[in-house]
Amino acid sequence: MISRTIKRLAATILVAATPLALAACAKGGSSASSDSAGGGTLTMWTHNAGNKNELASIQKIVTDFNGSQTKYKVDVQAFPQDSYNQSVVAAAAAKKLPCILDIDGPNVPNWAWAGYLAPLEGMDDTLSKFLPSTVGKYQDKIYSYGYYDVALTIVSRKSVLKKYGVRIPTIEQPWTAEEFDAALKKIRDSGDFDYPLDIATSFTGEWWPYAYSPMLQSFGGDLINRTDYKSAQGVLNGPEALNWATWFRSLVTEKYVPLKSGADPAKDFMNGKSAMLYNGTWTAVDTRKKFGDDVVFLPPADFGKGPKIGGGSWQWGISQNCSDAAGAMEYMKFAAQDKYVAGVAEATTNIPTTDAAAAQVKGYEPGGENDVFREFTKTFAVVRPETPGYPFIATEFTKTAQDILNGADPQKALDQAVKNIDANQESNNYFE
Amino acid sequence: MSSTTYKPPVTAQVAEKTLHKPKSAGRSPGTVALLMLLPAGVLMITFLIIPIGLTFVLAFTNARLISPEPAHFIGLDNFSRLFGNDTFWKSLRNTVIFAVVIVPFQSALALGLALLVNVKMRGVNFFRTVYFLPVVTSMVVVSMLWLFLYQPNGLINAVLAKFGIQGPDWLGNPSTALFAIIVMSAWQAVGFHMVIWLSGLQTIPGELYEAASLDGASPVQQFLHVTWPGLRQTFIFILITITIAAFSLFTQINIMTQGGPLDSTSTVVFQAVRTGFAQQQTGYAAAISLVFFVIVLAVSLLQRYLTREKEAGR
Numbered sequence: 001m002i003s004r005t006i007k008r009l010a011a012t013i014l015v016a017a018t019p020l021a022l023a024a025c026a027k028g029g030s031s032a033s034s035d036s037a038g039g040g041t042l043t044m045w046t047h048n049a050g051n052k053n054e055l056a057s058i059q060k061i062v063t064d065f066n067g068s069q070t071k072y073k074v075d076v077q078a079f080p081q082d083s084y085n086q087s088v089v090a091a092a093a094a095k096k097l098p099c100i101l102d103i104d105g106p107n108v109p110n111w112a113w114a115g116y117l118a119p120l121e122g123m124d125d126t127l128s129k130f131l132p133s134t135v136g137k138y139q140d141k142i143y144s145y146g147y148y149d150v151a152l153t154i155v156s157r158k159s160v161l162k163k164y165g166v167r168i169p170t171i172e173q174p175w176t177a178e179e180f181d182a183a184l185k186k187i188r189d190s191g192d193f194d195y196p197l198d199i200a201t202s203f204t205g206e207w208w209p210y211a212y213s214p215m216l217q218s219f220g221g222d223l224i225n226r227t228d229y230k231s232a233q234g235v236l237n238g239p240e241a242l243n244w245a246t247w248f249r250s251l252v253t254e255k256y257v258p259l260k261s262g263a264d265p266a267k268d269f270m271n272g273k274s275a276m277l278y279n280g281t282w283t284a285v286d287t288r289k290k291f292g293d294d295v296v297f298l299p300p301a302d303f304g305k306g307p308k309i310g311g312g313s314w315q316w317g318i319s320q321n322c323s324d325a326a327g328a329m330e331y332m333k334f335a336a337q338d339k340y341v342a343g344v345a346e347a348t349t350n351i352p353t354t355d356a357a358a359a360q361v362k363g364y365e366p367g368g369e370n371d372v373f374r375e376f377t378k379t380f381a382v383v384r385p386e387t388p389g390y391p392f393i394a395t396e397f398t399k400t401a402q403d404i405l406n407g408a409d410p411q412k413a414l415d416q417a418v419k420n421i422d423a424n425q426e427s428n429n430y431f432e
Numbered sequence: 433m434s435s436t437t438y439k440p441p442v443t444a445q446v447a448e449k450t451l452h453k454p455k456s457a458g459r460s461p462g463t464v465a466l467l468m469l470l471p472a473g474v475l476m477i478t479f480l481i482i483p484i485g486l487t488f489v490l491a492f493t494n495a496r497l498i499s500p501e502p503a504h505f506i507g508l509d510n511f512s513r514l515f516g517n518d519t520f521w522k523s524l525r526n527t528v529i530f531a532v533v534i535v536p537f538q539s540a541l542a543l544g545l546a547l548l549v550n551v552k553m554r555g556v557n558f559f560r561t562v563y564f565l566p567v568v569t570s571m572v573v574v575s576m577l578w579l580f581l582y583q584p585n586g587l588i589n590a591v592l593a594k595f596g597i598q599g600p601d602w603l604g605n606p607s608t609a610l611f612a613i614i615v616m617s618a619w620q621a622v623g624f625h626m627v628i629w630l631s632g633l634q635t636i637p638g639e640l641y642e643a644a645s646l647d648g649a650s651p652v653q654q655f656l657h658v659t660w661p662g663l664r665q666t667f668i669f670i671l672i673t674i675t676i677a678a679f680s681l682f683t684q685i686n687i688m689t690q691g692g693p694l695d696s697t698s699t700v701v702f703q704a705v706r707t708g709f710a711q712q713q714t715g716y717a718a719a720i721s722l723v724f725f726v727i728v729l730a731v732s733l734l735q736r737y738l739t740r741e742k743e744a745g746r
Contacts (some may be wrong), residue, residue, distance in 0.1 A: 089498060113499045204690065260584075260604050395710045399691075405608065406693035416518075424713075425515075427494060429501075 011156035029374040042074045042327050043098035047314065049078035057347035061340045065331055074100065076161070092116050099322035100331060103144055105312025106206070106384040106394065108136030113142045113388035113431050118320045119143055121329065122344045124419075126336050133311025133376075134353040138388075145332075146315035147341045147357075148350035151376040152211060154289055154298040155269065161296070164190065171344050171375055177247075177427070180301035184256040186303040195258050198274040200406065202261040208398040209384060210276065212248070213299070214308035217382050219244040223397055228428050229387040232421045236397075247408035252405055259405065270396040281373045285349055288369075299376060304346070308431065311381030313350065351377055354371075388431040392424045482741045488726070490718035497706055497712035508580075510719035522695040523703045524727075526610055526714075530699070531678035536672050538618040539625060543663075546629035549634050560630075564623040571620060575687040578616045579603070601691055606696035613684050621677065632666030633659070668739045669714070675735065703716050 013318070040075035044062065048054040055078055062074045077098070079087055085107070091097050092114070103111060111117050119141040127135050127145055148429075166183040169175045174185070187196035199327055200207070213223055221241035224232045232321035235241065251257045262268045262304045269277035271289045278300070289294045316335070318328040341425065342360040351374050354357045363370035384390055400417040404410055491510055495503035502620035508601050514520050518554070549560045566574060581587045582602040589599030602612040649657065682701040685691060700720065708717030 092498075110498060113500065115500045259601065262583075392711050392713075395706070400694050403692075403694055406604075408694055424711075428496070428499070 012325070016378075017038060034303075040072065040324060040327075042072055042322070042324060042331060044074050044076050044100040044331075045084075046076065046078050046099040046102050047081045047104075048102075049080045050182040051348070053262050053347040054344065055342045055381055057340075060343060061335045062063065064340075068334065069330075072324070072330065074164075095321055097319035097321050099324065099328045100316065100318055102316050103136065103316050104206070104263060105144075105146065105315055106209075106390050107138055108315065108317070109142050109386045110388040110391055112136075112138040112141075113284060115320055117143045117311065117321070118325060119126075120317065121333055123336065126333070129355065130353045131311075131351075131377055131381070132387045133377060133383050134141070134313070134315065136312070136315050136317065138386055144315035144317035145336065146313055146328070146353065147344035148313060148348055148353060149311055149377050149381065150313050150350050151281045151309055151373040151381070152214065153279065153281055153301060153373070153376060154300060155266075155279060155283055155299060156275060157291055157294045157295055158296050159294050160187075160275050168296060169301075171299055171372075171379055173308045174299045175301040177301060177303045184251075184254070188255060193275045194268075194273045195250070195256065196274065197257045197276045197278065198261050198265045199257050199278040200261050201257070201259065201264040202263060202265065205398075206394060208396045208401055210310040213384070213397060213399050214310050214380075214382055215303065216241060216244045217308045218300070218303040219247070220303075220305050222385075223393050224385045224387065224389075224425075226411060228430075229389070230422075230425055232393075232418045236421070237418045239425035240304075241414055242304050242410055245404045245414060248401070248406055249407065249410065252407075281351065281370075282349065284370065284373070297372060299380065307380045309376055309380045310380050311377060311383045387425075389421070389425050389428065393421055395419050457589075484725070487718045490715050491722045492714045492719075495715040495718070497709065497714050499554050499712075502713065506715070510705065510716050513716065514719055514723065519695055519698060519703060520700075523698040523700045526695075527699045527701075530614060530681055532607060532618075532673060534614055534618055534678050535671065537614070538622055538674055539667075540686060541618060541626035542622045542670070543629050545622065545626040546633055549626070549628060560627075563626055566620045567623040569620075571683040572687060574616070574620045575684050578612075579688050582612055582616075585721050586643065604693060606694045607691055609693060609697045613681075613688065616688075617681070617684055621674075625674065628666060628670055629663070632663045636662035655731050671739070672732070672735055676728070677729070679724075700727075716719060 042295060046055065055076075059076060066073050075346070081355055085104075088097070088101065088111075096115060103117070108117070114120075120143060123142065123145070127142060130145055131149055134146040134149050135142055136146075138426075158168065161183075164183070164184070164186045167175075167177075184196045187193060200211070203211075209223070216222065216236075219240045221238060221244055222232075222235040223357050225235050232294075237251060240396055250258050262273075265274070265277060266279060266283045266286060268274055270287060276298075277287075281297070284297065300309060316332065318325065318332060322328050338354055338356040339360070341352050341354050341357035345364070346361045351370070352361050358364040358371075358374060359366070362368070366369065385393065387393075396417045397423065400413050403413045490503070492505055492507060492511075493503040494506050518564055545563050549563065583589075584599075584601040584604070588602070600608050603609050636659060640662070641654060644654050644658050656690040680701055681699045682705065685697055685702045686698055688706070689697040691702055701724065704717050704720040704724065707713050707720060
């Protein structure tokens, strides 16, 4: 009796479950489809499902493109940023990549090497007007372009700097290392702030190499030797890098910066806990609202090789297993127009990549209040190393910088990072 | 006498069976058992057996998460690299410390709570619920909350300051970070083991306590000679489940410290996940997992052996 009931139950469950499983398979299989003989649907993936404004600005380009011709139809699928990279890697493994996709700048060489991305042909002229940090290159080929970049800056207040007699630095005359340290010391000794500077150590992930490797580069070190991208020996553990590490640790031991920042360092700055804030230009909107004209956005200090800031944000490319590469290329060319650069940059409040677009975005026109950010990017930006080994280098640098900040022996920590990075480059046959 | 009362039911059962047999369409109980095994079996094979098998193969290759090159066999390279890696030994040491501290700490705390909520009084269900609440809260949420509690100017240090104690930066100091994680993990999981202890306590017959008190046993003697022997099976279950949970320590680390500061909270599972996903070294991560598998297997076998030995002696 009982066994019969269970058997029936099992059968029912099986029958009920089968369509579900089939439906799941069917859904997975339909992501990148395109009719033969040119034309059809081009699937497009983007990471900005959580960013309403950016998604809307991309959607507008797609709508315009779909309306401008009848051959192709681009279909946008938005993903949340946290799971976007995993989705792309999984789709690549299953050979189900979409035709058009966006990529975080530093990942471009890795994905190009892995065969995810196809080079963008015939766009050299258009892209020569783009800021170099917004064009993704690998082995002399262009694989992606972005509409905007973000700059790093030291946010402070004129009134505060004036009170402590600190000179307001300019692009032509940034702070020297000594000036910067003297300013930090003076503000710390006054006791008016919890900390003179906040470098946002509570941020995780890509922030660490993005924000702190430019400091290393300003000292004269780097993440890897960029002549052949084979080894980090001498650049990440040489005397310049050691100077950076010693200085970086001294920020904490001298009580210039908190070892671990609060959850929202910009809020701490606006509440008067810190006198200066090292952050991306995304803080401009809120800090201006709070302090009005008093707020200033300063270039980072020059530690010997000039001020440096990170470059490269989200960019767009086409995948190698797109069945209609011509259509995808057509979209890429269409979408690179200045009005779309302006539209996306405005929606994200980031730095537009072309001069013509900058003229159209409020604040970024020459002499506008945000023009200085564009100047920072033009003058100081260093892209992260263009090697497929970069994602590994990023994790190693993050861990090493955290260990140094926490008091690890600088030389030993840097040597270990070099050893690991070199071993990884070598085990991949230097990505040749 | 026993035979006469015993026989009729047997024949009745047989009769019933033969009556029902034609209806079940010739399927043997074996087929039914297989069918019932199928859903669990498919899931186990897909998500457990195949990945474990793959680990054994991948650990000896240079497979990568993202690579245009096919993986090839590299012998024991991954293992020699692993055993020469300081972070691995630190992770292993942290994992062992975590397990060695939390197993007695958490099981004793759970037993204490179970004894407290085992009394018969009004409102005891309220306390049972309160102690159990952290268990039904997601570990991610609990970790985020304790992240705030442990901040240098967080709630815990504010309370300590009331007593004139200057609290440390719990998670930012290499000498307190692992301890802080242990306390928080025990707080989260203790309610679950309290319930297990409680169920064990309630299987001990009340007559035993009555007899003991008639014989003049003190509460301490009652606990040592009635309660504790009665909880033996529960104890073994709790020991094994806490140990396994302790070895797989990952979520708290990933959210609260990312293995830092200075590797003081890095664990073997955390290292494997970081190596396999953030650093894209699938083969190397498989080697870490394989070593971890061997360690957990050895500990489980040892525990089984020790607990079985005592059982035979009793």
